[in-house]
Amino acid sequence: MAETKREIERKYESDDSGLPDLTGVAGVASVLDKGTMDLDATYHDTSDLRLAAAAITLRRRTGGSDAGWHLKLPVGPGVRDEIRAPLSDTVPGELAALVRSRVREGQLVPVIRLRSGRDVRDLLDAEGRLLAEVSVDTVRAERLFGGEGHAQWTEIEVELADGGDPAFLDKVEKRLRKAGVRPSKSPSKLARGLAETKGGHPRPKDHGPAEPVTAGDHILAYVRAQRDAIVELDPAVRQDAEESVHDMRVATRRLRSTFRSFRTVLDREVTDPIGVELKWLAGELGVGRDHEVLAERLTAALDDLPATLVSGPVHDRLRTWAKAGERGSRRRLIGVLDSERYLTLLDRLDAVAADPPLRKAAARKPEKVLAEAVRKDFAKVSALVEEAVGQPPGTDRDLALHEARKKAKRTRYAAETARPALGGAAKDLVKSMKSLQSLLGDHQDSVMARTTLRELSAVAHAAGESAFTYGVLYAREERRAERVEETVPGEWKKTSDSMDV
Known part of the structure; x- marks a missing residue:
């Protein structure tokens, strides 16, 4: 049975210097090192990337605490609803139904594989409550359909704790910017992976001229x-x-x-x-x-x-x-x-x-x-x-x-x-x-x-x-x-x- 989780996160460019010290962020009493994990995600889409064009991601991921199928639907800037289903070999029917208005007569196929080494930190308040999870992800992308090639990059991801105040992310960003870290130019790992491997890109929407004239x-x-x-x-x-x-x-x-x-x-x-x-x-x-x-x-x-x-x-x-x-x-x-x-x-x-x-x-x-x-x-x-x-x-x-x-x-x-x-x-x-x-x-x-x-x-x-x-x-x-x-x-x-x- 699928479950839905509201995901509020921000992504940042990173280099080999790793994660800046975040103990100075207002409200953060301690930073807990959660260790590293290996994540392996295969993203599915149509051959002409209709889901990616709509900023929708559908993936099968192993590794970590939430292995399974994840469908992410955009809600607003930096906000997505993630619908999860148990791990299986094929796309779960309940998730396929949720993208049917996009896929229609098309077929969902594996388009790109992203393998990430994730180094995780929890930001905790004075009472030990989770404020946000911060990770440094080293990502390796491999194009599977519609193109070819590989790409690799490192990024920082900050995800707000369930029920947290989104304003807290502004405080974290202020600290990161002070350390020279800048927001990512790509809205998601999938978008960056598609952009940096050879092959097709999401088709643009037919929105007409920027300013209506006639x-x-x-x-x-x-x-x-x-x-x-x-x-x-x-x-x-x-x-x-x-x-x-x-x-x-x-x-x-x-x-x-x-x-x-x-x-x-x-x-x-x-x-x-x-x-x-x-x-x-x-x-x-x-x-x-x-x-x-x-x-x-x-x-x-x-x-x-x-x-x-x-x-x-x-x-x-x-x-x-x-x-x-x-x-x-x-x-x-x-x-x-x-x-x-x-x-x-x-x-x-x-x-x-x-x-x-x-x-x-x-x-x-x-x-x-x-x-x-x-x-x-x-x-x-x-x-x-x-x-x-x-x-x-x-x-x-x-x-x-x-x-x-x-x-x-x-x-x-x-x-x-x-x-x-x-x-x-x-x-x-x-x-x-x-x-x-x-x-x-x-x-x-x-x-x-x-x-x-x-x-x-x-x-x-x-x-x-x-x-x-x-x-x-x-x-x-x-x-x-x-x-x-x-x-x-x-x-x-x-x-x-x-x-x-």
Whole structure:
């Protein structure tokens, strides 16, 4: 079974002088010599080094106290999550799954072998607690695939103790710099090994021009950012990390909205079929997410009720309903991420980013093209809001408000895309649409909550239980939706009056 460890470390260039004296580092009471060890690591990647291009490392290592398979996923500068699995001859399936959004149809092969002689010191405080582990590593690299050659170097690695304050690493670095030691130019041993042996290097990402100039540049920058977000969130979704499903779903929706809003720039004959697949993925991601959000809403509402209004095993029934949805949706979601349909979608997004289907308007200045698209989306929201507030309370109004919410979200994403070109006006519109989206989202959540409460009430009644509490919750949700409906006209008037894109 794999385990995850947050790794916070820094690397430094080293020469034959070894490790400087670190007893003068603030907070360090003693430096404990832990001796030396021999480490032997074989790194696996695709033939075109897709993992290395994303600063991901997958290795099989022997020697030391943590022999086994290690997958390192970047979190931020100098911070990585290391997922460990027991030693085996082949890549463990659970680790292979976590890099599937990168590897796809490719094969993982040994690309480089790094053998290190490691001299370890522990930095301890006055109570003998570990502050950081410092090692001097003499590394020998041997290219195994995609090239040839050997390289050798020495580096210093400082890894923060679990739960330690990252600021302590600044103190260690100050001492090292004072001794003439400088930060490494390579972010990892793998990166340096690949750079210093002959052969292929990680392929650069297709991020387009450094500074967007045309309308097409701006839109493609947004498209690429959302494509990257989907791929990068894949491992987190598989690990059920907090908010990861929501964030991936948002990225899919942003992409689909961008394709729909900017059809004058991107050829819809190419993007419309991809939009269908993005809608499918967002729907699959939403199965569990919507159930989870609804369960949280109903649980909070139930907890807010006085005990005198709770009749029957309502808490138990609600928990059972919530857990049943969670189990089923989780299995289904992993199946989606492992499916050929999903991996094909990622390939198609890569193709759009690398060879975009640009139309004539893509070469025009962004201010006019982007503003026209944003205004067009805003007009659709306006028509839907006016239609909704003109309807009597009931199903038709609920549906119209839900459609207005979806169009508000689309307008928000269009304004996000245009913000670098349009500046403050687009920023203000993003804020307004986000507020409207939140307001109408609360209304839609109330609609869904009432539907679920009716279903739970029917099940409880059939089991001979009291349905009273479900009725109380239903009435509260109904009043909550009414308050939103009363608020919408005034909020929309303020938004319309301030629209200046």
